Amino acid sequence: LDGWEKQTLTTLGAMALAKFIRKVNIDSFVSDMFMFTKSGILLLSWMMDQRIFSWYCVAYAMLFLYVRRPEYKGPSRIEWLNPATLKRLVLEPDDTDKNVAWLVEFYASWSPPCVSLEPTFADLSCKYTTADLKFAKFDLMRWPKTGEEYGINVAGTSKQLPTLILFEKGKEAVRVPHVYKDGRIARARLRRSDLIAAFALD
Template identity: 30%
Template sequence: MEWLNQMASEPYYLSHFLTFFSYFILRTSTTSLLSPHLTHHLLHREIQAVLAFSVLALLKVFLVALALVIDYHLALWYLGAFFAIYILTQQPAYQGLGTSSKLTPLQLETLLTEGNISRFWLVEFRASCSPASICTSRCFPELSITYSNKNLSFGIVDLGLFPNAAEKFGIYLGGSMGQLPTYILFENAAEVARIPQLDFEAKSSHPPITKRLLSRYFELDRHLLEYVKGK
């Protein structure tokens, strides 16, 4: 039921849902205006489009392709609707945390300096207003489920809520927050590695953030193996 509540409350999902099912309203309302031959031809084309959709599994492509088959005016309507959705709404960030913890900057500093919980902390610095952070918001929680242990913990700091903390961790928030998300691995309060690097000129040239990239860059498999061997 959680995904139904999210779809009903988030404009991004709700507008896509309504736009998709508006086809059935248009289809039903125009049936009486079409001749039996045209209705049969249209049904045949719809079956073809549904089969193509099942292969491609691309909702938007299916709608536009189906609309082009039926009438180009309908195709223009869907293109305009999806463009308006893209401009006016924003995809919400993934809400799951996995085994990672939401932290304030002060909580993070305390955890790092106390040193009695985890030797390593991998921290994601993100912001809900950063499109890149939203696109990658699922990666970090899923990694935490796989790699969390007593020596390695995962934390999330929302710099949209605490922008003043960005400078302390060497994160640039200028422009469209293009340096977010930033991932930093700490060992006993000392920074070990980060991505992207502290190179403002090259901040847009780093590869797309994926679970595989983060796992390899921070050698998460090695950390997990060392923990298992040391148990």
């Protein structure tokens, strides 16, 4: 291998190691590795032949637009909310349900971090759902005004997707990622162990 080829592979290896250490789950790690590999091939094709680079760019764009990461289809105990059920079940529960806490994921289907979190959130719902704790998801793309009410930015550059909020007796108790008083957004830690600790599930 030439020097620039070794440098490219070394860079990819370092990025892979960093991603593995910080991975949300193995699915997200594999997805990131495919992306890094395609990016590395893109760089190498530019070095070899710009015609190959051009064709690869076309193929890369087609894959990006039409071949999306598959949705999670495994077991879960997640309930799906809309504005009406969010209000009735979570924000204004009746006397029989007022002691039920809700861990709600506000998500957007196009967001890679939201897609990566799906298996982890589903697994947590299967393990920790009880009579006093329910898990739910709320689609911000269908009801963006609700996101605005909770100060969740749904732009493509947003650092707030997904946002997980634990509601207790109709009030927000814990939020990930945390929003500071000055408006800064804390770095979201979405690994299974991080979420268990943040919401005191154990």
